[in-house]
Amino acid sequence: AAKRSGRNTVRAFDEAIRQSLAKRLEIETALRQAIRDHAIRPYYQPLIDLRSGEIRGFEALARWETSDGRFIPPSDFIEVAESTGLITELSEQLLRAACADARSWPAHVHLSFNLSPTQLNDRLLGLRIVRILMEAGLSPKRLEVEITESALIHNSAAAETILSDLHEAGISVALDDFGTGYSSLSQLSKFKFDKIKIDRSFVTDLEHDDKQEKIVRAILGLGQGLGIATTAEGIEDEGQRINLLEMGCDCGQGYLFGKAVPAAAIPGLLAGASNAVAAKA
Ligand code: C2E
Ligand code: MG
Ligand code: MG
Numbered sequence: 001a002a003k004r005s006g007r008n009t010v011r012a013f014d015e016a017i018r019q020s021l022a023k024r025l026e027i028e029t030a031l032r033q034a035i036r037d038h039a040i041r042p043y044y045q046p047l048i049d050l051r052s053g054e055i056r057g058f059e060a061l062a063r064w065e066t067s068d069g070r071f072i073p074p075s076d077f078i079e080v081a082e083s084t085g086l087i088t089e090l091s092e093q094l095l096r097a098a099c100a101d102a103r104s105w106p107a108h109v110h111l112s113f114n115l116s117p118t119q120l121n122d123r124l125l126g127l128r129i130v131r132i133l134m135e136a137g138l139s140p141k142r143l144e145v146e147i148t149e150s151a152l153i154h155n156s157a158a159a160e161t162i163l164s165d166l167h168e169a170g171i172s173v174a175l176d177d178f179g180t181g182y183s184s185l186s187q188l189s190k191f192k193f194d195k196i197k198i199d200r201s202f203v204t205d206l207e208h209d210d211k212q213e214k215i216v217r218a219i220l221g222l223g224q225g226l227g228i229a230t231t232a233e234g235i236e237d238e239g240q241r242i243n244l245l246e247m248g249c250d251c252g253q254g255y256l257f258g259k260a261v262p263a264a265a266i267p268g269l270l271a272g273a274s275n276a277v278a279a280k281a
């Protein structure tokens, strides 16, 4: 009986694997098509100067709109894009679109763009990005790329070349999801970052969890000590905003200020931002 149930377990396992492979293949095929159709577009979430309340920039976040009007979030396709190598083409397409959009924003409003860890295998990545900016006519000073720690751990040799190419061109580099990886601090000493983005998980419990608050304070102190700007992710309520402002955090991002919107909504946000600040003050 034990043997039979073992065999059944194996069979169930095989079936689960078969199904997940089929699912993956289905997503991959659809993803290829979506890239061909330019159906994955950047949306933009505002980055707010916590002291003045002004919009400092926008982070491009990929949104896949299917033909029946559904939106597929990045968590459902970025990983597939990475493992299939489609990320290179997808990312270039998104960056081109984002640069074209950002060109019409006021010069002091920057564009933040996420890079995948696997993209940091490519030593020429920095140069490719610079070329896309040149073709799009967007000043490198207006671009900030966001990378996570895992990207640096797995590709630290190539990453060094890429980061120095980016810096040389005048592009800023932000360390995204700070505090969630396993060697955040060593990354800070090894590479030069312009910004630290404190992960949402620390911001969420800020008001109720004394430990989280101490950790955020320590990260902000680290940023100040190293001369690196800080942004807090995932600010959803007034209490968090005021706390972070009082702790000296430079910028904030989160649903309190706004979710990611299509490019067409940005002029309205920029025009309305001064009113919003006035209302809050
Ligand atoms: P991320 O770079 O850390 O982006 C922030 C994520 O947090 C976004 O999720 C954003 O919508 C979400 N977020 C912002 N404020 C709040 C808030 O107040 N509350 C909550 N609950 N969430 C908030 P999204 O757009 O689903 O993106 C998830 C991740 O996918 C991003 O995390 C980034 O790592 C990746 N991603 C998105 N677009 C791209 C892209 O074009 N290329 C690459 N390589 N990765 C991307
Ligand atoms: Mg990001
Ligand atoms: Mg992040």
Ligand code: MG
Residues within 6 Å of the ligand: 177, 199, 200, 233
């Ligand atoms: Mg995050």
